[in-house]
Amino acid sequence: MAFVIWSRRSMSRQRIRFVEARTARAIAVIGAITLLVAALALGIAIGTMFARSHLGEEQTLMSRRSYEIEELGRINAALIELTPRVEGLSAQVSELHEFDTHLKAAHGAGGTSGVHDVPPLPDSEEPATSLDGAGGPALPPRLCDIGRAAAGAPRQRLKSAHRIIDCLNDEVSQLQTQTLAHYAAYMAFPGRNPAPGLRSGSPYGNRLDPFTGRLSFHPGIDFAGPAGTPILASAGGRVIAAGERNGYGISVDIRHSDGMVTRYGHASRIFVKTGEFVMPGQVIAEVGSTGRSTGPHLHFEVIVDGAQINPSPYLALFRRLSHAQS
Numbered sequence: 001m002a003f004v005i006w007s008r009r010s011m012s013r014q015r016i017r018f019v020e021a022r023t024a025r026a027i028a029v030i031g032a033i034t035l036l037v038a039a040l041a042l043g044i045a046i047g048t049m050f051a052r053s054h055l056g057e058e059q060t061l062m063s064r065r066s067y068e069i070e071e072l073g074r075i076n077a078a079l080i081e082l083t084p085r086v087e088g089l090s091a092q093v094s095e096l097h098e099f100d101t102h103l104k105a106a107h108g109a110g111g112t113s114g115v116h117d118v119p120p121l122p123d124s125e126e127p128a129t130s131l132d133g134a135g136g137p138a139l140p141p142r143l144c145d146i147g148r149a150a151a152g153a154p155r156q157r158l159k160s161a162h163r164i165i166d167c168l169n170d171e172v173s174q175l176q177t178q179t180l181a182h183y184a185a186y187m188a189f190p191g192r193n194p195a196p197g198l199r200s201g202s203p204y205g206n207r208l209d210p211f212t213g214r215l216s217f218h219p220g221i222d223f224a225g226p227a228g229t230p231i232l233a234s235a236g237g238r239v240i241a242a243g244e245r246n247g248y249g250i251s252v253d254i255r256h257s258d259g260m261v262t263r264y265g266h267a268s269r270i271f272v273k274t275g276e277f278v279m280p281g282q283v284i285a286e287v288g289s290t291g292r293s294t295g296p297h298l299h300f301e302v303i304v305d306g307a308q309i310n311p312s313p314y315l316a317l318f319r320r321l322s323h324a325q326s
Helices: 021-107 146-150 154-187 312-325
Strands: 002-007 016-020 205-208 215-218 221-224 230-232 237-245 249-255 260-270 283-287 297-304 307-309
Touching: 021 154, 021 312, 237 260, 249 283
Parallel strands: none
Antiparallel strands: 002 016, 205 215, 221 297, 230 283, 237 249, 249 260, 260 283, 260 297, 297 307
């Protein structure tokens, strides 16, 4: 049996090409196998393309997640750095507010305890006239728009968060600058106990002189206690005298704001030098009995514009403030 496949010329010339059935079956099988292989190859190609596409999506997703995690880390680090600044500023403002409240209450008490002698906290703000060429329209302040951080795509929200943190950093820096001058004046305001734990001795005012037995004026307050007891700076300031002084023995004078000076007399030894800046509560000397003294004690004075005034109101003010804070 044979099949006529095609005729190249007219049948009249009897030139006919034949293909046997066995060969046709072989060709069909080979064709089917070829189609199968082609289909398999096509499937593999499609699968490879899909895998590459899926892998690309995963890489893109991983890259995006890596970026977001890195940005979140930076935001977290910025917040960690900002937090103590805000806490410190809050503590300073709270301390200033509490001190101002006690100072106003003391002045409003009618001066029964002599607190009216304590001057108010100096205002350290620079006058507006000191600015060169300042001016412009009076517009309300621009606040940090925190609500914008919750809108938009993740990448946009991250960028918004960075802008908000930068804005908050600027706001905190400005508040710290404004608060610093007031807090510096508060730290330079005398009245902190220069000898905690020691008992009060001779008060300020007229008394019988321990050497002559006659009436004399005592220009400070005495704190009696063991020699070697630490003497603390009652406020921050600059040491203007440190050494021997007639009648005071070894003594230290510290100048504070607005011409105020505190004096610490009869020390056994001192730890500061003239010109040195000290902080409130810093150990500046030790109790002794040098100079015109009958025994170990600290003689403490508050001097305003050259006049020795009663230190008691200053000490009472900070004593009440300490009780309120505890």
